[in-house]
Amino acid sequence: MSKKTNNEKLTIFALGGVGEIGKNMYVVQYGNDIVVIDSGLKFPEEDMLGIDIVIPDISYLTENRDKVRGILLTHGHEDHIGGLPYVLKHLNVPVYGTKLTIGLVENKLKEANLLGETKRILINEDSEVKLGSTLTATFFRTNHSIPDSVGICLATPEGNVVHTGDFKFDHTPVNDEFANLQRMAEIGSKGVLALLSDSTNADRPGYTPSEKNVGIVMEDIFRKASQRVVVATFASNVHRIQQVINAAAATGRKVTVIGRSMVNVVGIAEDLGYLEIPDGMLIEPEEVNKMAADRVVILSTGSQGEPMSALTRMARSTHRKVDILPGDTVIIAATPVPGNEKYIGRTIDELFRLGANVFYSGANPGVHVSGHGSQEELKLMLNLMKPKFFLPIHGEYRMQRRHALLGESVGVDPNNIFIVDIGDVVEIHGGSARKAGKVTSGNVLIDGLGVGDVGNIVLRDRKLLSQDGILVVVVTLSKQNGQIVSGPDIISRGFVYVRESEGLLDEANRIVTSTLQRLMSENVNEWASLKTSVKDALGRFLYEQTRRRPMILPIIMEV
């Protein structure tokens, strides 16, 4: 334990990842030393129209930039590293991660032209990282759906703070990447002040099956398939990719890799030694059509039915290189991320229509297992760590809540369990903890290049526009006598199909004219009043006629 000064306090809070799935970012601060754990992105909610990605508000970190000692990464998933290119632009601090994690980060930073100016520091399970004068990080290997995942033990003057990262306990891991139970037990026996643990599957009773189960199912499907096999899975699931390669080897098939992120990850993982690919196993997509159908496996992106992904293109017969033929087998080795159910369903339907035999988790549960531990595993982690204070993280509120109940069930004092929202500060001092206010936190919505300039007003307008479209009403008035010189012209977009609605728009035109004429005869000539009156009269008329409320934009010109 580092030296302790009496007036300093330990604070822990999340800038993302609690009350939500995604944009994980946790902060531990002692005095002048701030350590950030993970820096993820989140995909937009369905009401964030036009938004590409969402990252945490990092005002607290930029305002305290001189104290931030580094960003520690638990593993290489987008919801843990995807925010880095945006965060590092505003906060140039060292990034610590295992070999595969850093490999994936470097790929990202290259694309964002940030590789040169970012200090990357490789860690492994035996590393000890000094962060400022008071904090020291050590690591322990976990199992997850990407190799090289670690949990973090942060020694602070108040005691050890443990962050599990994302984890499950897989007792038969692919490539023998065992979780380090001994290290975890050792940390637990030395004493854990506070545990931050993954709540994703806190709803699920029992144990999550081993990733190896998927390999067995996969090999069986490969063996029975009389033609080509397409496997779609998350590009980052290197274990699963290894199993696809193993199953292909066992059944005498060659593998081709398609989809940008799949090609990327396979390249990085193979270079860094995380994938064992027999010589001659990989073939180019162009070779697929030259080979016997029962000698081929196509490893592809698109397991979420993403509209532009390789699998979706294949399903729509718009992929440049690979067609799905009747009798082909497609395995969608993933479960839908909430919100994607309809997209993935549509892709499955299209594949079936093409005559493929489709295996997917809804009908064939064996083709996918989760990377997150279920209730018994969460209890195992709690029992290994025996924390004094417990913060369920990484999950929607209901999952955190359920995880809190699991904590209680294994004996954590309910008063020592903190279900935090983003920004909520837990302060620990002299062995007691309390909620201590909030730091700035929130969503930063990124649309295109811009950061931060898509706010509530813009989103509200997009929402309105998406529901009933817009009518622009243009009128030119005379400066001399205030009479209408030209117009009103009404242009609509997204409201009605104009050719079928001429009568409606003609009548709308008359209503605008008569409204303006009435006002002018009453000598109302401030533009604001004219505009409001036109908006009201036209809005009322259109709602009566159509029960729709398009946005109305009156434009008055004066000449």
Added chain:
Amino acid sequence: MSKKTNNEKLTIFALGGVGEIGKNMYVVQYGNDIVVIDSGLKFPEEDMLGIDIVIPDISYLTENRDKVRGILLTHGHEDHIGGLPYVLKHLNVPVYGTKLTIGLVENKLKEANLLGETKRILINEDSEVKLGSTLTATFFRTNHSIPDSVGICLATPEGNVVHTGDFKFDHTPVNDEFANLQRMAEIGSKGVLALLSDSTNADRPGYTPSEKNVGIVMEDIFRKASQRVVVATFASNVHRIQQVINAAAATGRKVTVIGRSMVNVVGIAEDLGYLEIPDGMLIEPEEVNKMAADRVVILSTGSQGEPMSALTRMARSTHRKVDILPGDTVIIAATPVPGNEKYIGRTIDELFRLGANVFYSGANPGVHVSGHGSQEELKLMLNLMKPKFFLPIHGEYRMQRRHALLGESVGVDPNNIFIVDIGDVVEIHGGSARKAGKVTSGNVLIDGLGVGDVGNIVLRDRKLLSQDGILVVVVTLSKQNGQIVSGPDIISRGFVYVRESEGLLDEANRIVTSTLQRLMSENVNEWASLKTSVKDALGRFLYEQTRRRPMILPIIMEV
């Protein structure tokens, strides 16, 4: 069997309900007699922006209106009766249904001012309905998540066509509403030419549990709850409502009903004798706060997290009459309809945040069972009916496909199984069947009052507007010399927050001005060219600066 004329053929097709979940509408025609089975609506897909509901294109029926003998209804769910108010406006034919179904239909027709002009004919299990000179319908009782559900046996000169409606086999039905296995077996032993059967759960192995299981779970939760219990479920699930009432009676609680559709259905179902409610059991919402918390059950809409529903309002503390208090119990007795997962998740989170104890199907599978039969039940239906031809209906393509495989597994000749899309005609003549072209079919999108005027162009515009908003560029040119008299003025909505982006919009302004000046100096003065050039120049500039593509609407006025 009715008399047969040699030159007539039997045709069967769907106008909705296949390749999709929703807007069920099936058509059976023999010569001059057309019978329609069901007339449902569908809720819009996520890319149908601003659309309220979707109904089938019924051009075929309106073009053959003199032949349509009636609409037979299998049960009272929205996806089977919800399209009636729109269909009956264009096609005034008699509607046949069981007592509860007609009761629910009348409520709809009243709201649409169509009650007076619509002929409603009550049927029961012993009815025989002559439809034109060649078709006769009889009925058989089934189990489903709404009482009074029936399947239909349509005797035609070619043989019997059976439509199952939505069904499960519940051997311990609520209110002893047993499915009529004997009648089904009898129909099967007389011979079924073609079976149209519900494919909803064709993916699910085994049997769907009895609705009564939910009652047992519910009573147990009621008994253990120390405060108020809120139950949210589908308003139309009268069996479940009965079980809530039974569980309340068994645990000494009173019930209040909130949410418009729940109040409606409970009223209709009680009036018609489908709900047994003990005297004094129902209380007004206003009385809830006066009663001891452990004496109250609140029966509510909102099981799908619909933003305006009673449960969502309670979860957000914006309901006028009922608050959720810490320690209350909430049961969400439903599974999310695909696409609603996030809404319902958010509602659950809000309820937990208010301190409620929430039971929902994800974590507590016992609080809901499906109303549709699983694989073993689908096979049972196939074996009861022993059809010559089989059309899996009521489902997405993958479900129809899986149902077809179930058909094969029980011995239906694969050549006699037809997986149809909407509009695909199956023609049966002299004991052989074939696909015989298509009739007009499709989606009619209803936004507000209008029917049919929201087409692809309008939807495409709404999509564009929702992604990056709109910029309106207004310029007034002089008739005399073509010079700019006023403007350009740029008004944006849903693009950027103007106050933060003044520089960008100023620069945009300069680009429009210089583009126009250049064109005018080149003597280009057709408005179409001017507009296109402004659009192109501005679009390019904005994309470079922001990577966004707002809709650009140039408006040129001349004075």
